[in-house]
Amino acid sequence: MKRRDLFMSFIEEWQDKESVWGVSDCSAWPALWVEVATGQKVPLPAYETRGEAARLIAKAGGLVALWRAALAETRAYEIDIEDVSCGDVGILDMSDCRRGIIFANHQFGYVKAETGIAVVPPMRVAAVWRI
Template structure:
């Protein structure tokens, strides 16, 4: 099965499933994707609410800094240039600040919606960081 097909199956599994912070939110879902794709447990800092997640992000200096640590655990290197399907990326948004998601084709970033499911965001012109899925 191709990576694109595996990603589609992963996304479908969470469609309509309410977000649980620390388990399947906009950072936990990409970490779970990496765990499933690589067979390695990818650990996140522990949090159970949006406020706790934001406190960790602030303490570490930004979502990209948090993901630098997560990427190192997964064995993922930063990708320079266009992302590939299944990569994990961070973007800046005017409304929500930095958010993370999983890259689809055509510079689309698939982000987890708070009410469950996914939102295709893009095409993204500028990524803060892209981490190549190992």
Template sequence: MERSELLKSFIEGWKDVPVVWGESDCTAYAAKWVEIATGCPMARLADYSSKDEALEIIAQHGGLLALWSNALAQAGIFENRGDPQLGDVALVRTADYGDIGVIIANDGACILRTETGTRFLRPRSFVKVWAI
């Protein structure tokens, strides 16, 4: 299956999934995509079941960037230093949520999960992009 078809199927499969911290939030969503796209299981980033627990774990690791970088490196996935490609994962900085994990879609759009569900956004820049 082509990457675009795989990503479309992944997005559609999550359309009606409620956001649950530690299971289907922005980080868990991107990690599940990485597993599907690569066939490589992701190291569990951490066990958490609330926003407060997630924020505490992020702080303990020195930020979301450090947490993601470490987990993705353990899976053999490293920074994409070129233009983001369809299906890559990234961190973007938002006014509403701070740093948030996303999956790169077409034409510079990103797919993310927030407490209101799956959304699309066009970031001005990326904190970091990892090649999938």
């Protein structure tokens, strides 16, 4: 299956699913995509609640630092936003927090919402990785 087709299938699969902390939340969901797309599991630390996630993020020095450490153990590498392509992952600075994003292209991407997914423009990108 072509990567674009795999990507669209993944997005469609998650359209109506609830977010679960540590499984399919705003950070775990892009990690699931990396595993589906590459066969490599992103070794993020385990957590089950928002509080546990917040403590792990703080301990790592922020969400970008946490992802950098985890993705260093995969074949993913950091790129500039101008070079982003379908299926790359990143971290956005949202108004209330930082969230993982799966890019469709340099103009928009998808983030996990409490139920389903949301389409967002990557206005304030903290980091981007090519997977």
